[in-house]
Amino acid sequence: MSVDLFRGQKVRVTAFEADKETEFLTVGSRDSEFMRLQGGEPAAIWSVRQQQGFFERHQPGSWLFLIRTLADDRPIGMIDLEPVDWAAGNAWIGIGIHDRKDWGQGYGTEAMGLVLRYAFSEMNLHRVSLDVFEYNPRAIKSYQKLGFKEEGRRRKWLNRGGQRWDLIYMGILRSEWEAYQQST
Amino acid sequence: MIETPLFEAQTIYLSAVDLDTDPGVIAGWTYDLEIARRFLDHPAKPMSGQEMKKYLENRIKQADESHKELIFTIKLKDEDELAGLVTIGTEMWSHGVAKLDILVGPSENRWEALREALQLALRYIFEELNLFRVDVILPEYSYEAAEVYEQAGFNLEVRQREAIFRADHYWDLFFYGLLCSEWRPQQGEE
Numbered sequence: 118m119s120v121d122l123f124r125g126q127k128v129r130v131t132a133f134e135a136d137k138e139t140e141f142l143t144v145g146s147r148d149s150e151f152m153r154l155q156g157g158e159p160a161a162i163w164s165v166r167q168q169q170g171f172f173e174r175h176q177p178g179s180w181l182f183l184i185r186t187l188a189d190d191r192p193i194g195m196i197d198l199e200p201v202d203w204a205a206g207n208a209w210i211g212i213g214i215h216d217r218k219d220w221g222q223g224y225g226t227e228a229m230g231l232v233l234r235y236a237f238s239e240m241n242l243h244r245v246s247l248d249v250f251e252y253n254p255r256a257i258k259s260y261q262k263l264g265f266k267e268e269g270r271r272r273k274w275l276n277r278g279g280q281r282w283d284l285i286y287m288g289i290l291r292s293e294w295e296a297y298q299q300s301t
Numbered sequence: 302m303i304e305t306p307l308f309e310a311q312t313i314y315l316s317a318v319d320l321d322t323d324p325g326v327i328a329g330w331t332y333d334l335e336i337a338r339r340f341l342d343h344p345a346k347p348m349s350g351q352e353m354k355k356y357l358e359n360r361i362k363q364a365d366e367s368h369k370e371l372i373f374t375i376k377l378k379d380e381d382e383l384a385g386l387v388t389i390g391t392e393m394w395s396h397g398v399a400k401l402d403i404l405v406g407p408s409e410n411r412w413e414a415l416r417e418a419l420q421l422a423l424r425y426i427f428e429e430l431n432l433f434r435v436d437v438i439l440p441e442y443s444y445e446a447a448e449v450y451e452q453a454g455f456n457l458e459v460r461q462r463e464a465i466f467r468a469d470h471y472w473d474l475f476f477y478g479l480l481c482s483e484w485r486p487q488q489g490e491e
Contacts (some may be wrong), residue, residue: 159395206465244463244470269459271436271478276396281358281433284474286459 121154122235125227130182130196135172138183141192142168145215149194151288153277154253155213157284179241184214184228193219198230198236198245206291226259233263235293244290249273264297265289277291307425308373310417312410313384313440316371318361323355326383329398331426335443336460339404343466369394375405375418387422389430397433399426409469417447427481434480440465441472454487455479 123130134208135142142165145151163171167281174183181197187210201207210232222294236242247265248254265287273281289297308315312435331337337345340356348356364370369392375385383406390400403418405411426432437455439447451457459476466472 157393157396202343204466205464205471207461209463243459243466246461248465266462268461269476270432271456271458271476272456273434273480274396274398274436274478276433286461288461288464290463 124187124232124237126187127222128193128224128228128231129185130184130228130231132173133176133181133183135176138192139165141183141215145213147216151213154250154256157250158181158204158274158294180208182211182228182232184224186219186224193224194228195226196232198232198240200240201243206241208240208245209243210236210245210247211249220225220256225256226262229259229263233289233294234298237291242291244288245294246286246288249285249287250283251285253281254278256286257285263289264293266293269283305424305428306431307455308421310421313375313379313414313417314420315418315421316376318355318357318372318374319387320358320361322381325350327357327386327406328353335408335440336404336406337339339402344366345389368478375414377408377414382408384411385418387418389422389426391432393429397431397434398436399430400424400436403468406414412445412449416453418483419449419453423479427484432481434478437477437479439475439477440467441475442467443475447475447477450477453479454483456483 119136136294146163146168149160162247183192184194184196186193194212196210197210199209201209209278210229212225214220217300233245236245247260249260265290268286268288270285272283274284312325313359328348329339330350330351332380336344337347340348361372364372371389373387375387376382377384380464384404385405388402392400401422403415403422405415407416408414411472423445426435437450439450455477458478460472461476463471464474
């Protein structure tokens with residue numbers, strides 16, 4: 118029982134100290150490509166103080182983690198789990214790696230794996246849900262690698278860049294997570 | 302064009318929540334956990350009139366302040382009785398998407414009330430709010446409601462597997478969607 122649940126081979130996830138990580142909060146707040154991969158709300162620029170205010174209001178009572186590299190202990194992104202139905206044991210998961218130089222290195226996949234392990238073996242959830250944009254193939258591949266299955270698409274839901282895109286929903290059941298654990 | 306009634310159908314009309322009389326009636330419906338579920342996070346429970354009044358007050362206040370939600374009651378023309386609640390969420394306005402939820406209370410013609418309220422809601426969403434698509438979420442076991450939405454042209458787009466737990470059993474959550482371009486041709490047929 119002494120396994121450090123939150124430590125992988127490349128990254129670890131920790132609590133997020135918004136008041137300390139000002140440089141980290143600055144990085145993600147300027148890259149509109151990051152913003153448009155991350156969320157459906159219109160991309161916007163928030164000051165560090167505005168972001169800190171947001172975290173102050175929303176962090177208590179939420180499962181929000183900071184992702185740090187093991188090699189140089191750098192904060193590189195965030196991941197959050199939002200239980201929406203305790204009876205069904207269903208939670209939404211969301212992740213963002215803020216700096217594009219950290220994309221495509223397996224950090225996100227590993228961080229997701231750590232939080233999924235926590236979701237199933239500690240929170241005792243039954244399933245974890247997510248949504249992802251049609252124009253984000255890197256994320257879709259990462260989720261598929263972890264065992265998420267596509268559950269459908271809301272057609273032409275997203276209006277961005279003068280085009281309509283599908284909003285893809287994926288989910289992983291506890292039994293699928295356990296099978297994935299066996300196979301790796 | 303502007304003569305087409307937005308808030309009146311054959312047997313029902315839409316109105317605003319009356320915080321003096323409506324909470325008691327709606328609370329009375331919440332012995333049905335499927336209805337209670339709309340107001341509370343799981344696990345749902347039957348609510349008192351006081352709890353319902355507080356809930357509706359908060360919801361109306363948030364809707365007024367955010368301008369991202371519209372709330373209507375469904376009233377039966379005959380007895381002027383409360384038959385349900387319609388909420389239209391426009392949070393994702395930049396994508397032109399509305400989130401629609403119609404609650405109908407336990408009455409003899411609840412599914413007819415649902416059918417008519419849905420017609421009014423769709424006309425409002427597509428011709429007054431000028432939105433692009435509508436999202437509706439139903440649990441797998443809501444067979445009668447699903448039929449009403451499917452008959453109105455909604456497509457089942459997503460099945461979130463085992464996302465809801467009721468009556469000792471996991472059920473799927475069904476996400477339905479209707480595009481304005483799918484709704485519009487139907488109107489010519491009427």
